[in-house]
Amino acid sequence: MTSNNISNLPTPDRPGGSKVGSHFIQTFRSCQMRWFYGWLAPHPTGGLGLEEVHVGMPLLVGLEVHEGLAALYLTDDDEESIKALLEANFQHTDRYWTKEDKFKSRDQGLALLNSYFEAYDPDDLQVVIGHNSKPLVEVELEIDLGYQGYFYTARLDTYVHDKFSHYYPLEHKTVDVGRKSTLAKEMDLSTQATGQIFLATHLLPEMPPTGLIVNMLVKRAAKAATPEEKNLRHHTYRTPQDLEKFRLDITSTLQTLDNAIGYYLDLVKNGMEPYQASRQAFVMQGGKDCSWCQFRTLCLNPETIREFTRGFRARSTSDDY
Numbered sequence: 232m233t234s235n236n237i238s239n240l241p242t243p244d245r246p247g248g249s250k251v252g253s254h255f256i257q258t259f260r261s262c263q264m265r266w267f268y269g270w271l272a273p274h275p276t277g278g279l280g281l282e283e284v285h286v287g288m289p290l291l292v293g294l295e296v297h298e299g300l301a302a303l304y305l306t307d308d309d310e311e312s313i314k315a316l317l318e319a320n321f322q323h324t325d326r327y328w329t330k331e332d333k334f335k336s337r338d339q340g341l342a343l344l345n346s347y348f349e350a351y352d353p354d355d356l357q358v359v360i361g362h363n364s365k366p367l368v369e370v371e372l373e374i375d376l377g378y379q380g381y382f383y384t385a386r387l388d389t390y391v392h393d394k395f396s397h398y399y400p401l402e403h404k405t406v407d408v409g410r411k412s413t414l415a416k417e418m419d420l421s422t423q424a425t426g427q428i429f430l431a432t433h434l435l436p437e438m439p440p441t442g443l444i445v446n447m448l449v450k451r452a453a454k455a456a457t458p459e460e461k462n463l464r465h466h467t468y469r470t471p472q473d474l475e476k477f478r479l480d481i482t483s484t485l486q487t488l489d490n491a492i493g494y495y496l497d498l499v500k501n502g503m504e505p506y507q508a509s510r511q512a513f514v515m516q517g518g519k520d521c522s523w524c525q526f527r528t529l530c531l532n533p534e535t536i537r538e539f540t541r542g543f544r545a546r547s548t549s550d551d552y
Contacts, residue, residue, distance in 0.1 A: 250373060250382045253423040256481060259488055262516035267509050268526040271492070289450075293405045295319040295340040296448060297388070300347065300403050304358050304368050304389045309348055316340050343405060343448045350462035351446055356391040356401065359438060372430040378482045379489065385426050390435070397441040399466075400427040405448045415465040418445050425477045428469045442468035 259266040299316030303309065320337045358366045367390035373382045389401040402424070406414045418424050424443045431440040447463040469477075495512035499505055521527050 249380075250384045251481075251485070252384050253421075253426050256484055257422055260484060262524070263491065263513035264509065264515040264530055265524055265526055266488075267513045268529060271495075271509075289405075291323055291336050292339045292343070292450070294323060295336065296343050296347075296405055297403060299340065299344050301369050301388070303347075304391075304401075305366055307354075312344060312348075313341065316344055339450065343450065346461045347446070347448055351464070356393055356399075356444070359390045359392055359398065372434050374430055374433055376478060376482055376485070378485055381482075381485050383426060383430070383481060385423070385430055387427055387431070390431065391444070392438070398431070398435070398438045399440055399442055399444045400431055402427070402443060402445045403448065404445055405450055408449050408451055411447060411449060411463050414447065415445070415463065418443075418465060418467045421467075422477070424467055425469055425473065429474045429477050432474060442466050 255266075255270070258269060295316050298319035299312045302315035303312035306312070317337065320333065320340060323336075358368060361367050361370070367387065369386060369388065370390065371384060371386045373384035375381075376383050387400045388403050390398065391401045392398045402418075404414060404418075424445075428440050428443050443466070445465045445467065447465065449461045449463070491512045495508050498508035498511055503511070515530065521530070524530070
C-alpha cells in the first residue's frame with residue numbers, strides 16, 4: 232500500500248489552474264488514462280518526466296523543417312533557412328541517431344525545404360511586426376479562460392497578412408502524400424487551429440485573423456510530381472460562434488478533468504492503490520488507438536503498472552505548451 236501523504240501524490244503543481252494547450256486537451260478527450268500516464272503519473276522510464284526521450288524519425292524531420300521555415304520567415308533568405316535546418320539536424324540527431332539516420336533525416340528535410348521554396352512564395356504573405364518591433368514568428372500567446380485560473384496557450388509558427396490586409400496564423404505541417412486531403416479536412420475541425428484563431432482574435436484585436444493558413448509539405452511524394460502537387464495551401468475559417476463554443480468546450484473539459492483529479496486523490500488518500508484509483512477515476516477509451524499509444528504495455532499489464540505507480544512525484548499540467 233502506498234503512503235497516503237499528500238506530498239507523495241501525483242497532483243498538478245497548481246491544481247485548478249495551469250497553462251494548457253491543444254495536445255493536453257485532446258489527449259484527455261481521446262483517452263483519460265493516456266492523459267493520466269502522460270501528466271499525472273511518473274515518466275514511463277521511471278524518472279520524473281524531465282528526461283530526454285527518443286524522437287521518432289517523422290517527428291525529427293518535422294522539427295528540423297520547422298526550424299528551417301522559422302528562419303525563412305525571419306530572414307526571407309533560403310540559405311539562412313537551410314543553415315537553420317542543418318543546425319537543427321546536428322543538434323537533434325547527435326544525441327539519438329546513427330550517422331546513417333542523421334543523413335537520412337537531413338536529406339528528407341532538405342528535400343521538403345526545397346519543394347517549399349518552389350511551391351510557396353514567402354513574398355505573397357508578409358510577416359506581421361509586433362508592438363516590440365519584432366516579427367511575429369514562433370510567438371507564444373496565452374489567455375485566461377475565465378475558469379479556475381486556467382490559461383489556454385499556443386505557439387504560432389508565424390502570423391502573416393496578405394496583400395488585402397487579411398491576417399492569418401500560418402501553420403506548417405509535414406504530411407504523407409496519402410493524407411493531404413485528410414489533413415485539410417482535419418484542420419477544418421482542429422482544436423489546434425481553432426485555438427490559434429481564438430488567441431489571435433482576442434490578443435491581437437488591431438489585426439484580427441480572417442482564418443488560419445496551413446502550408447503542407449508532402450513527404451514521400453513521387454519524384455515526378457510538380458511542386459504544387461508536392462505541397463498544398465489550405466485556408467480554414469471560424470465564426471465568432473465557433474470561437475465561443477471552443478471556449479465553452481475547453482472549460483467543460485477542464486471541469487471534467489478537475490473532477491476526475493479530485494475523485495482520484497480522494498480514493499488514494501482513503502487507502503486505494505494508485506493503479507486501482509486511476510481506473511476508477513479516469514476512463515480508458517480503448518479500441519484502435521491503443522495500438523500506437525506509448526503507454527499501451529503499462530495500461531494493459533496490471534502488475535507492471537502497480538510497480539510504475541509507486542512513489543508518485545508531482546507533475547505539472549503546464550508541461551504542454
